[in-house]
Amino acid sequence: MRKTLLLTALAAALCASLAQAGxxxxxxxxxxxxxxxxxxxxxxxxxxxxxxxxxxxxxxxxxxxxxxxxxxxxxxxxxxxxxxxxxxxxxxxxxxxxxxxxxPFGGYSSKFTSIKDVPDGATIAIPSEGSNSGRALLLLQKAGLLTLKDPSNALATPRDIASNPHHFIFKQLEAAMLPRVLNQVDLALINTNYALEAGLDPSKDALLLEDKESxxxxxxxxxxxxxxxxxxxxxxxxxxxxxxxxxxxxxxxxxxxxxx
Structure with a gap:
């Protein structure tokens, strides 16, 4: 009987310990x-x-x-x-x-301090992932730099651009790579988590930035x-x-x- 009670007590203690561990x-x-x-x-x-x-x-x-x-x-x-x-x-x-x-998603440059200074024919790097690609192009469209065939297409790619009056050249890269190529392109559209990791301050460094209604x-x-x-x-x-x-x-x- 004592042995049974002891085993029961040990089992109860073990269950309590596991419950406490969560x-x-x-x-x-x-x-x-x-x-x-x-x-x-x-x-x-x-x-x-x-x-x-x-x-x-x-x-x-x-x-x-x-x-x-x-x-x-x-x-x-x-x-x-x-x-x-x-x-x-x-x-x-x-x-x-x-x-x-x-x-807030942003556009960054190591060569220019204003979006107005980005020249015609500039090389712009954007994420290659569908939704991030679309997000980048929607931001450029909102800035009046291009027009999409479907102005609300969240999955747009460069193939979905209807008008590119500044003749921008687009490079699609994995999102994590974009901060590393910032000095190799004229403008890069970068997810904020990667921008922060790279030491960029979106509120100060971004030439383009989504607003709080994103x-x-x-x-x-x-x-x-x-x-x-x-x-x-x-x-x-x-x-x-x-x-x-x-x-x-x-x-x-x-x-x-x-x-x-």
Whole structure:
């Protein structure tokens, strides 16, 4: 009887220990600002029984593939147009959990200080990914530098340009590469996370910049089978907390804008 009671007590203690340890979440993110924001909320989640591990990636493909294949639980780095394009192209079924912030997309140059100085025939580098390519071209269109066949096409590529009066030459490169070729082109349209990593200040250095009304919110993304799990929902709540809002506003000074 004593042995049985002892085993029962040990089992109860083990269960209590496991419950206290909580659930582990492994979340993919690009370094800035996504991983920084996730690191901020680790203590809050730990208090709620969620052990958050942040896996840093510098590309936009593996974070989605690894969540879809269940190597990771969620990711935080992308906009809805990119996610929609990825799901359609790769046959994945990833879903949005919650929106966190907007990173105003910008155009940068190491040769010119004003967009008016960019000459006819200039070489412009834009992201090669469909939604980011479209985002870059929409920004150039808004500045009056070109016209798209469909002025609202979020997935536009240079083939979708109807009018290019300045005879710009477009180079499409992987988004992460764009800061590295800034001195080799006349203008580069760069995602803010990569601009920040490269030491660029969007509010000061960008010749073109989306305004705060940008529809390109960055989302926490998961799978249909885990999007409503308690741990994922705790993560979503932490990412949209007053603490995160204050952190974003103070640390990034307008280069990153809360979307909640």
């Amino acid at each position: 659930e582990k979440l492994v979340v993919a993110a690009t370094p800035v600002p996504h991983a920084e924001i996730l690191e901020l909320i680790k203590p809050r989640l730990a208090e709620q029984g969620v052990d958050l591990e942040v896996k840093v990636f510098t590309d936009y493909v593996q974070p989605n593939l690894q969540v879809d294949q269940k190597y990771l639980d969620a990711n935080y780095f992308q906009t809805k147009p990119y996610l929609d394009s990825f799901n359609a192209g790769k046959g994945t079924h990833l879903v949005i959990v919650t929106g966190v912030h907007v990173e 529809p390109y919110v960055n989302y926490l993304v998961a799978r249909p089978d885990n999007q409503n799990s308690p741990a994922i929902q705790k993560l979503a709540a932490a990412l949209t907390s007053p603490e995160v809002k204050a952190f974003i506003e103070k640390k990034y000074s307008g280069a990153v804008v809360p979307a909640f």
